[in-house]
Amino acid sequence: xxIGHAQRIGDGALTGTTVVVPGPDGAxxxxxxxxGGPGTxxxxxxxxxxxxxxxxxxxxxxxxxxGLASASGVMDALGDARIGFRVGADPSEVVPIVPAAVVxxxxxxxxxxxxxxAALGAAALAAAVxxxxxxxxxxxxxxxxVGGLKGGVGTAxxxxxxxxxxxxxxxNAAGSAVxxxxxxxxxxxxxxxxxATPPALPADxxxxxxxxxxxxxxxxxxxxxxxxxxxxALTVAQCAKLAAVAHSGLARAIRPTHGMTxxxxxxxxxxxxxxxxxxxxxxxxLTAGADVxxxxxxxxxxxxxxxxxxxxxxxSYRDVVAG
Numbered sequence: 619x620x621i622g623h624a625q626r627i628g629d630g631a632l633t634g635t636t637v638v639v640p641g642p643d644g645a646x647x648x649x650x651x652x653x654g655g656p657g658t659x660x661x662x663x664x665x666x667x668x669x670x671x672x673x674x675x676x677x678x679x680x681x682x683x684x685g686l687a688s689a690s691g692v693m694d695a696l697g698d699a700r701i702g703f704r705v706g707a708d709p710s711e712v713v714p715i716v717p718a719a720v721v722x723x724x725x726x727x728x729x730x731x732x733x734x735x736a737a738l739g740a741a742a743l744a745a746a747v748x749x750x751x752x753x754x755x756x757x758x759x760x761x762x763x764v765g766g767l768k769g770g771v772g773t774a775x776x777x778x779x780x781x782x783x784x785x786x787x788x789x790n791a792a793g794s795a796v797x798x799x800x801x802x803x804x805x806x807x808x809x810x811x812x813x814a815t816p817p818a819l820p821a822d823x824x825x826x827x828x829x830x831x832x833x834x835x836x837x838x839x840x841x842x843x844x845x846x847x848x849x850x851a852l853t854v855a856q857c858a859k860l861a862a863v864a865h866s867g868l869a870r871a872i873r874p875t876h877g878m879t880x881x882x883x884x885x886x887x888x889x890x891x892x893x894x895x896x897x898x899x900x901x902x903x904l905t906a907g908a909d910v911x912x913x914x915x916x917x918x919x920x921x922x923x924x925x926x927x928x929x930x931x932x933x934s935y936r937d938v939v940a941g
Contacts, residue, residue: 619638619639619640619645619748619784619847619887619889620638620639620640620746620747620748621636621637621638621639621746621747621751621786622636622637622639622742622743622744622745622746622747622757623635623636623742623745623751623752623756623757623758623771624738624739624741624742624745624757625755625756625757625760626727626732626734626738626760627727627755627760627925627927628727628927629727629729629732630727630728630729630731630732630927630928630929631727631729631732631733631927632723632726632727632728632732632760632761632925632927632929633680633681633685633723633726633727633732633733633734633760633761634679634680634734634738634742634756634757634758634759634760634761635677635678635679635680635685635688635734635738635739635741635742635757635758636677636678636679636742636756636757636758636759636771636786636788637675637676637677637678637692637739637742637743637746638675638676638678638786638845638847638885638887639674639675639743639746640673640674640675640847640887640889641889642674642701643672644672644673644674644701644715645672645673645847645887645888645889645890646671646672646851646852646853646854646857646887646888646890647664647671647672647673647676647717647854647857647885647886647887647888648664648666648854648855648856648857648858648859648860648861648885648886649661649664649717649858649861649883649884649885649886650858650861650862650864650865650883650884650886651881651882651883652865652875652876652882652883653841653842653875653876653877653880653881653882653883654876654877654878654879654880654881655722655839655841655878655879655880655881656719656841656881656882656883657682657683657685657686657719657720657722657841657881658686658717658718658719658720658881658883659677659686659689659716659717659718659719660673660689660715660716660717660718661717661719661883663715663717664717664854664857664858664885665854666853666854666855666858670703670715671854672703672715673715673716673717673885673887674696674701674702674703674714674715674716675692675693675696675714675716675743676716676717676718676845676885676887677689677692677716677717677718677719677739677742678718678719678720678721678757678758678786678788678843678844678845679718679719679720679721679734679738679739679758680720680721680722680723680733680734680758680760680761680762681720681723681724681733681734682720682721682722682723682724682733682839683720684724684733684734685720685721685733685734686718686720687734687735687736687739688718688734688735688736688738688739688742689716689717689718689739690736690739691735691736691737691738691739691740691741691743692714692716692739692740692742692743693714693716694736694740695740695743695744696714696716696743697710697712697713697714700712701714702714702715703715717885719841719843719881719883719885720758720841720843720881721758721761721762721788721790721840721841721842721843721881722790722838722839722840722841722881723760723761723762723763723790725929726761726763726838726927726929726930726932727761727927727928727929728927728928728929728930729928729929742757750773751771751773751786752771753770753771753772753773753814753917753918753921754770754771754772754918754921754922754923755768755770755921755922755923755925756770756771757771757788758771758788758843759771759772759788759789759790759918759922761790762788762789762790762918762922763790763791763835763838763840763932764789764790764791764793764794764795764842764872764918764919765791765792765793765794765795765796765834765872766794766833766834766835766836766837767795767796767830767833767834767835767919767922767932767933767934767935767938768919768922768923768924768925768932768933768934768935769788769789769790769791769918769919769922770788770789770918770919770921770922771786771787771788771789771918771921772786772787772789772913772914772915772916772917772918772919772920772921773785773786773787773914773917774812774813774909774910774911774912774913774914774917775812775910776906776909776910778899778902778903778906779899779902780850780892780895780896780899780900780902780903781848781849781850781892781895781899781903782848782849783846783847783848783860783903783906783907783910784846784847784848784910785844785845785846785864785867785907785910785911785913785914786844786845786846786914787842787843787844787868787911787914787915787918788842788843788844788918789842789872789915789918789919790840790841790842790843791840791841791842791872791875791880791882792837792839792840792874792877792879792880793872793873793874793875793877793880794872794873795871795872795915795916795919795935796830796935798827800819800823801819801823801826801827801830801939802816802819803816803871803916803919803920803935804870804871804872804873805870805871805912805913805915805916805919806916808870808871808909808912808913808916809913809916809917810913813913813916813917813920814916814917814920814921815920816916816920817935817936817939817940819939820939820941826938826939829938829941830938833933833938835930835932837879838879839879840879840880840881841880841881841882841883842868842872842875842880842882842915843881843882843883843884844864844883844884844885844911844914845884845885845886845887846860846861846864846884846885846886846887846907846910846911847886847887847888847889848860848887848888848889848903848907849888849889849890849891849892850888850890850892850893850894850895850899850903851888851890851891851892851893851894851895852886852888852890852894852895852900852903856886856888856900857886857887857888858886859886859904860886860888860903860904860907861884861885861886862884862886863904863905863907863908864884864886864907864908864911865882865884865911866908866911867907867908867909867910867911867912867914867915868882868884868911868912868915870908870912871911871912871915871916872915884911886907919934919935920935920936922934922935922936923936923937924937
């Protein structure tokens with residue numbers, strides 16, 4: 619699995635696109651949409667009753683519904699590379715299956731019309747590499763906010779006996795990632811030694827909570843989106859279940875989730891490199907799927923940095939804790 623990011627910061631822009639790319643044969647995929655204001659593309663194609671069972675990329679983008687244009691750039695580039703669902707005798711006659719979901723970040727850079735387009739999607743695809751993904755203010759997380767503080771992209775991974783499960787989340791939620799009673803991240807108790815280290819909190823929690831409340835940007839529309847994938851062989855229906863339990867992990871890390879101004883959407887993918895799990899193995903993968911999403915949200919908030927652009931200054935959790 620390769621991950622690519624492209625972003626635009628400055629000159630009125632604060633937005634970006636992230637693409638998750640399996641091998642040329644694609645990945646089995648399912649989806650689960652829970653938010654009240656989703657912006658998506660090609661999700662109906664991931665129904666187990668439909669023709670296609672593999673996708674060739676998943677696009678996560680800023681720009682609200684306008685940002686869905688970034689998927690067209692990814693689709694065109696994959697088509698030029700002859701990667702996609704074969705629809706004709708010639709190898710060039712393919713239709714890449716590229717589902718997408720978007721977050722709302724319109725106007726946060728200062729210019730409402732500065733949003734991802736097909737060119738930015740193609741740039742994210744061209745930047746896709748294997749290995750750990752960049753985190754924080756990159757790609758689709760560039761203009762993200764969570765509870766008024768700076769959001770971003772976060773990842774986490776866990777290995778079970780049946781396979782490895784990895785999550786990539788774009789954290790841009792109306793709800794807060796911070797416990798209002800303590801100032802700690804909701805996700806902090808789930809983080810492992812592989813994750814970012816949370817900052818030490820000051821003894822004066824009242825002052826910290828006041829700073830957190832004062833630092834928050836005004837409420838806008840939102841959405842947290844992401845992808846959870848495993849190398850175990852899963853069916854389309856099982857991938858949809860993996861996407862569904864991802865929302866359980868989200869609900870542990872952000873409060874509240876799935877509101878009317880959030881379009882929370884997760885894609886579940888299987889690269890089918892390892893054998894299909896038995897029931898116990900599948901259950902372990904699903905448990906890990908929820909856990910890595912919780913950790914990915916925590917990592918996104920901890921990796922985010924304060925950003926100052928024409929549209930405003932968006933403070934990070936670390937900077938607010940530091941005072």
